[in-house]
Amino acid sequence: MLVVGGGLAGTSAALFLAWRGVPVTLVEKHPGSSPHPRAVGFTARTGELLRAVGLEDGLPPSRVAKGFGVRRVRVESLVGKRFEETFWTPPEEISEIEYSPSKGVALAQDRMEPVLRDKARELGADIRMSTRMLEFTQDDDGVTAIVQGDGEPYEIRADYLIAADGHRSPIREALGITRTGRGHMHTSRSVLFRAPLEEYLKDGIGQFVVDGVGFLTTYGDGRWVLMLEDREYTEAELRQLIFRAIGRDDLDVEIITTGRWTITAGVADQFSKGRIFLAGDAAHTLPPSRGGFGANVGIEDAHNLAWKLAAVLNGESRPSLLDTYDAERRPVASLCHQQIFARNDGHNRDREPEDATLYDNNAMHYGVLYRSGAVLGAGPELPPAQRPEQWNGQPGTRAPHVWIEPGKSTLDLFQRGWVLVADHPQWEEAAHRAGVRYERIDQLDAFGLSEKGASLVRPDGYIAWRSVDLPDDPATALEAAFRTASAGTR
Known part of the structure; x- marks a missing residue:
């Protein structure tokens, strides 16, 4: 396997492939992560994926308060008068339901990427930084890429290629794959700086729209970013704008770097062509949003693709x-793109919000529906997303989280192959015949099953099929479902 691009999606792809025992090489043209991080903070769903590969422990947990999300307020300055708070669309609801064993991860992108790289290397991935892909071709048997590091160009031959080479994606362009979406929206400048401002975060607000200045937010590690209008700035001007945004000039402020950001939105019209697959920003450019639909969606792309390539x-x-x-x-x-522009807290600067059904973040993070040949029983009449308790174990959705014992979730049963969840001896025998692992659990109601029912869970933790009750011939029913779902064809 060859992965081109060492950002979050590409590095995650290398990690998940290596974890599944697939030999993988990743090439990245830059020597390391960008000093100006983009994403900050990762959802609990991403935390689940890291939990599966043994990475969740040791990472700083998200400090986002349950039921409040990322709070944003309009202010005179960080220390000055505060005006209205921008509430979430749709409104965040405090739920007594615990959706995940994970809590999300509070880490900036430039610090998350090295963690993923190190783990991928530990698992056997060959990661080559400062290495650029010059050209590629594909045929019926594989992909040939010419790459160059410090020395002469050389050839890499792989069965498949994952293009995680960013929103401009030369690979996507070379394949002639078009995109659909809002397109270019606006361009901004930014300044990344360090300052002792933690005392202004005590009330749980971490994003500030500063009147007459710009947008100020924190990376949670002493670093802050101030987003400004698109023009050239001297260092003296940047420092003055930082002081205006803070509301005081008696602090030690270290300017780390600056950036220029072109905000676009679009989804590729196909995610694969031949033996090449698009992932992350190469597949979808989703503007920064409080729903966390950018980097997290790219990591989930990699996770979805890795188990299928391994199989x-x-x-x-x-x-x-x-x-x-x-x-x-x-x-x-496409649903994430729609939700960004359907929300009032999105990027609707020049247009009215998109008229669409709104799905809350618990539905978007834990309850998106897959319809494909690898799922049996997810018809077109179903909505694209719902909260897990509404799905109640619907095929095509992520298997629900329930604690089996202290510290062990139902989600910990999955990820390492096909699993049949049930509590009946005939299903255990059927699983043995079908060649899938059998896991007996008592919490079958969370899967929408009777005491004699069973659910077949894929290696990515998504439900492929279920039998609510015990059929006349459980083994034949399971074998037929497994044969269809594992081949991806109905």
Whole structure:
């Protein structure tokens, strides 16, 4: 396997592939992560994926208060008068339901990427920084890439290629894949700085729209970023604007770096072509939003694709399974694009909000629906997202989280192969015949099952099929479902 691009999506792809035992090489043209981080903070769903590969412990947990999300307020300055708070659209609701064993991760992108790289290398991934792909070709048997590091160009031959080469994606352009969406929206300048301002975060607000200056937010590690209108600034001007945004000039402020950001929105019209797959920003450019639809969606792309590539490369599934990547992930990206512009707290500077059904973040993070040949029973009549308790174990959705014992979630049963969840001896025998692992649990109601029902869970933790009750011939029913879902064809 070859991955081009060492950002969050590409590095996650290398990590998830290596964790599944797939030999993988990643090439990244830069020597390391950008000193100006983009994403900050990762959802609990991303935390679940890191938990599975043994990375969640040791990472700083998100400080976002339950039920409040990321709070944003309009201010005179950081220390000055505060005006109205920008509330979430749709409103955040405090729920007594615990949706996940994970709490999210409070880490900036430039600090998350090295963590992912180190773990991927530990698992055997060959990660080559300062290495640029010069050209590529594909044929019926694989992909050939010419890459160059410090020395002469050389060739890499791979079965498949994952293009995680950013929103401008030369690979996507070379493949002739078009995009649909809002397109270019606006361009901003930014200044990243360090200052002792933690005392102004005590009330849980972390984003500030500063009148007459710009947008100020924190990375939670002593670093702050101030977003400004698009023009050239001297260092003296930047320092003065920082002082205006803070509301005082008696602090030690260290300017770290500056940036220029072109905000665009678009989703590729296909996520694969031949043996090449798009992931992350190459597949979808989703503007920064309080829903966390950018980097987190790219990491989930990588996770969805990794198990399918592993299954095909290991001979466990037919190549037709790979067609389900586009069928499952592209609708999710399109839904995220829609939700960003349907919300009043989105990027509707020049247009009215998009007229669409709003789904809260618990639905978007934990309850998106996959419809593909790798799912049986997810019809077109179903909504694209709902909260987990509304789905109640619907095929095509992430398996629900329930604590089995202290510290162990139902989610910890999955990720390492196909699993049949049930509590009946006939299902145990059926699982043995079908060649899937059997896991007996008592919490079948969370999966929408009777005491004699069963759910077949894919290696990514999504439900492929279920039998609410015990059929006349459980083994035949399970074998048929497994044969269809694992091949990705109905």
